[in-house]
Amino acid sequence: MKTRLKALCASLALVPMFAGASLAPYSPVTDARLTKPEAGNWLMYRGNYEGWGYSPLKQITNQNVGKLVPAWSYTTGMTEGHQAPPIVNNGYMYVSTPNNQVIALEAATGKELWRYKKTIPDELMQLHPTNRGVALYGDKLYLATTDAFLVALDAATGKELWKVPVADWKKGYYMTLAPLAAKGKIMVGSSGGELGIRGFIAAFDADSGKEAWRTYTIAGPGEAGSETWPGETYKTGGGSVWITGTYDSQTNIAYWGVGNAGPWMPDTRPGDNLYANSTIALDVDTGKIKGHHQYHWNDAWDWDEVSAPLLIDLEHKGKKFKSLVHAGRNGYLWLLERTQDKVNYVDAWPYVTQNVFTSLDPKTGRPTYDPKRIPGTGKKTDFCPSLWGGKDWPPEAYNPQTGLLYIPANNNLCSELTGEPVKYKAGSLYIGVSLDNILTNVRMTEKSRQHIGEVQAWDLKTGKKVWTHTYPEMNWGPLMTTAGNLVFGGGTNDRMFRALDAKSGKVLWETPTPSGVTGVPSSFEVDGEQYVAVQSGWGVDAQRMQGAFDAVLDHKTVVPQGGTILVYKLQK
Amino acid sequence: MNRTPSTPIAETTPENVANPNRRETLKATSALLLCAGLGIGRNVLADDDANSKPKVGDQLARSDNEGKAQPLRCSEIQPDAKPVAAFPFEPASGEVRDGSRLNKVILVRVDPQELTDETRAYAAGGVLAYSAVCTHQGCEVSEWVAKDKTLMCYCHFSKFSPSQGGQVVAGPAPRTLPLLPLKEENGVLVVAGPFTSHPGVAKSA
Numbered sequence: 001m002k003t004r005l006k007a008l009c010a011s012l013a014l015v016p017m018f019a020g021a022s023l024a025p026y027s028p029v030t031d032a033r034l035t036k037p038e039a040g041n042w043l044m045y046r047g048n049y050e051g052w053g054y055s056p057l058k059q060i061t062n063q064n065v066g067k068l069v070p071a072w073s074y075t076t077g078m079t080e081g082h083q084a085p086p087i088v089n090n091g092y093m094y095v096s097t098p099n100n101q102v103i104a105l106e107a108a109t110g111k112e113l114w115r116y117k118k119t120i121p122d123e124l125m126q127l128h129p130t131n132r133g134v135a136l137y138g139d140k141l142y143l144a145t146t147d148a149f150l151v152a153l154d155a156a157t158g159k160e161l162w163k164v165p166v167a168d169w170k171k172g173y174y175m176t177l178a179p180l181a182a183k184g185k186i187m188v189g190s191s192g193g194e195l196g197i198r199g200f201i202a203a204f205d206a207d208s209g210k211e212a213w214r215t216y217t218i219a220g221p222g223e224a225g226s227e228t229w230p231g232e233t234y235k236t237g238g239g240s241v242w243i244t245g246t247y248d249s250q251t252n253i254a255y256w257g258v259g260n261a262g263p264w265m266p267d268t269r270p271g272d273n274l275y276a277n278s279t280i281a282l283d284v285d286t287g288k289i290k291g292h293h294q295y296h297w298n299d300a301w302d303w304d305e306v307s308a309p310l311l312i313d314l315e316h317k318g319k320k321f322k323s324l325v326h327a328g329r330n331g332y333l334w335l336l337e338r339t340q341d342k343v344n345y346v347d348a349w350p351y352v353t354q355n356v357f358t359s360l361d362p363k364t365g366r367p368t369y370d371p372k373r374i375p376g377t378g379k380k381t382d383f384c385p386s387l388w389g390g391k392d393w394p395p396e397a398y399n400p401q402t403g404l405l406y407i408p409a410n411n412n413l414c415s416e417l418t419g420e421p422v423k424y425k426a427g428s429l430y431i432g433v434s435l436d437n438i439l440t441n442v443r444m445t446e447k448s449r450q451h452i453g454e455v456q457a458w459d460l461k462t463g464k465k466v467w468t469h470t471y472p473e474m475n476w477g478p479l480m481t482t483a484g485n486l487v488f489g490g491g492t493n494d495r496m497f498r499a500l501d502a503k504s505g506k507v508l509w510e511t512p513t514p515s516g517v518t519g520v521p522s523s524f525e526v527d528g529e530q531y532v533a534v535q536s537g538w539g540v541d542a543q544r545m546q547g548a549f550d551a552v553l554d555h556k557t558v559v560p561q562g563g564t565i566l567v568y569k570l571q572k
Numbered sequence: 573m574n575r576t577p578s579t580p581i582a583e584t585t586p587e588n589v590a591n592p593n594r595r596e597t598l599k600a601t602s603a604l605l606l607c608a609g610l611g612i613g614r615n616v617l618a619d620d621d622a623n624s625k626p627k628v629g630d631q632l633a634r635s636d637n638e639g640k641a642q643p644l645r646c647s648e649i650q651p652d653a654k655p656v657a658a659f660p661f662e663p664a665s666g667e668v669r670d671g672s673r674l675n676k677v678i679l680v681r682v683d684p685q686e687l688t689d690e691t692r693a694y695a696a697g698g699v700l701a702y703s704a705v706c707t708h709q710g711c712e713v714s715e716w717v718a719k720d721k722t723l724m725c726y727c728h729f730s731k732f733s734p735s736q737g738g739q740v741v742a743g744p745a746p747r748t749l750p751l752l753p754l755k756e757e758n759g760v761l762v763v764a765g766p767f768t769s770h771p772g773v774a775k776s777a
Contacts, residue, residue: 126709
């Protein structure tokens with residue numbers, strides 16, 4: 001009896017250990033794993049280096065997705081834009097939230113493992129209180145913060161290992177993107193295109209945090225392209241980088257999207273303004289620019305081209321090539337060719353209503369503008385698409401099974417802007433359009449009163465649109481597609497998260513979430529079971545567009561704020 | 573243009589402490605200090621006039637002022653107009669306290685009849701000085717919305733009522749916009765007391 005009691009006590013004492021032991025020791029993230037990620041994990045912002053937003057898992061399919069039910073959910077306790085994908089590595093899940101926090105959870109159960117909070121300076125102005133995800137590399141986790149620090153944590157314990165200042169937040173630099181990890185380097189860029197920054201991409205040693213290189217996205221004296229910036233305008237030329245780059249592991253080249261030129265009015269900086277509104281190709285070892293393509297020169301419309309291009313081996317109209325695919329904020333869908341040392345224009349066409357470009361040079365893709373549609377200082381101009389573009393930052397997705405590219409678009413929407421003189425003051429807005437004008441910039445058309453938000457599916461082989469799913473108002477929903485013939489996304493002001501049939505665009509499942517979904521969805525597998533995860537948490541630009549809609553529409557829409565991590569699986 | 577150290581920074585200020593034990597201690601200490609209405613950051617910064625908090629007797633200068641600080645006069649603040657952004661300055665030395673943006677205020681004129689009793693106590697005539705830093709995410713409260721007589725932050729559309737002591741009337745801001753009490757001396761606006769509450773973002777737990 002006594003012995004049995006002892007044994008019982010001993011086994012009881014062991015219970016917590018066993019409960020905690022269900023999670024295997026943390027598995028380090030290697031270059032090999034990032035290059036060929038396991039189907040069951042979601043190791044980076046878009047799931048793979050190519051930027052596809054694609055999960056090869058196929059337990060959840062277009063046949064059974066109707067049986068998707070909540071597995072668990074978790075309240076972040078934060079308001080504002082929850083945009084980060086739940087990133088999963090062999091049972092460990094990492095979610096970043098507004099206010100520079102990271103929550104580590106057991107992916108199958110939602111049990112919190114640890115939580116990290118970066119102290120924020122009292123005086124910090126958070127124009128975009130959001131974060132778009134963490135990077136995993138080795139046994140570390142990396143976070144880019146709104147006070148422009150790069151932080152390294154121990155992925156297993158959440159212990160802060162080091163943090164390095166990347167730029168000066170007092171001068172308007174802030175970071176919201178998920179870092180890109182490759183070949184021993186952690187790469188980040190900075191936001192601040194409305195605050196007179198000079199954009200850059202910088203790489204840090206993954207172990208020590210020591211800066212390896214820094215390449216400015218705005219060409220300065222002595223650099224190629226500096227002739228496209230008059231006088232000292234390059235110092236405040238914008239060119240922010242706030243979305244993670246994609247990476248070709250064979251050539252060791254990273255492809256980054258660059259934001260708008262600043263301030264907004266083009267007559268303040270006559271010239272092409274390289275490399276604003278471009279894709280640039282950077283050698284990851286040195287940071288050297290290996291090629292670029294500028295989608296539109298001398299930007300006047302706040303059309304950041306920050307979304308990194310997707311890397312797809314394409315056959316388009318009979319030509320086989322290694323491509324870069326980008327649904328531009330300027331409303332054109334771009335196909336480029338990437339080589340070891342160049343980026344070449346292949347083809348482009350509008351995917352939403354666009355009235356600014358009158359033609360594209362067939363060789364270079366350089367657009368010609370309708371002069372009536374170019375905003376300027378002291379001039380009132382309307383143009384389409386709106387300043388949020390055909391697609392803002394929410395990423396496209398590519399499914400190699402269907403061969404289709406999926407775009408979260410806003411169609412039929414236009415803007416009206418009046419430029420005014422502006423003076424630079426460090427850390428203050430440097431736009432050249434009054435705030436009142438920006439807050440009410442939207443111009444509705446007959447068509448936009450019918451619908452605005454879209455999910456579009458394009459066959460890149462033919463350049464033909466295969467299907468379009470429409471929403472009455474905006475779509476700010478990042479997309480994920482799976483081998484189960486599905487496309488997942490939210491983005492609408494009715495708080496829904498949906499699954500669409502990847503081949504037909506038919507809505508197969510939808511569920512209302514606590515707030516609106518502007519988070520990047522991900523999918524993963526634990527113990528043979530597939531899960532779909534996303535954050536709900538409306539805020540920042542989606543809320544700003546809602547404010548502009550409220551200003552011009554008869555009705556107002558309330559989307560409640562507050563972040564939740566939602567994880568779904570099939571009902572048994 | 574943007575000089576930054578290329579190596580991890582040393583343990584120089586509380587913001588940068590790498591040692592987790594010391595960080596925990598500091599966190600606890602700073603929480604206590606915040607409860608007492610003092611932030612660590614401000615203690616560190618309080619060494620020079622530019623960074624110190626507004627003091628009784630300070631005058632106000634336009635934030636876009638260049639050269640010698642010019643004291644703002646009560647008559648310069650117009651009703652129903654875009655608020656005037658200003659920083660307090662030490663009248664004797666002319667030192668403008670613009671080292672911290674938490675010192676920035678916006679000046680508005682409201683009909684004294686419309687002010688609540690509590691608000692009237694902080695006004696010089698009908699002129700009120702509110703913190704320019706939104707209590708939501710620290711953006712600038714810079715806009716005047718004539719339609720509903722509110723002050724608005726462009727970042728996330730929080731609106732505050734200047735006649736009701738800076739009360740939140742719309743948007744995500746969690747708390748009232750702090751007031752900097754004013755008095756009028758020979759037509760000049762003068763600071764009459766400390767901010768009614770901590771300017772800036774209330775840290776979430």
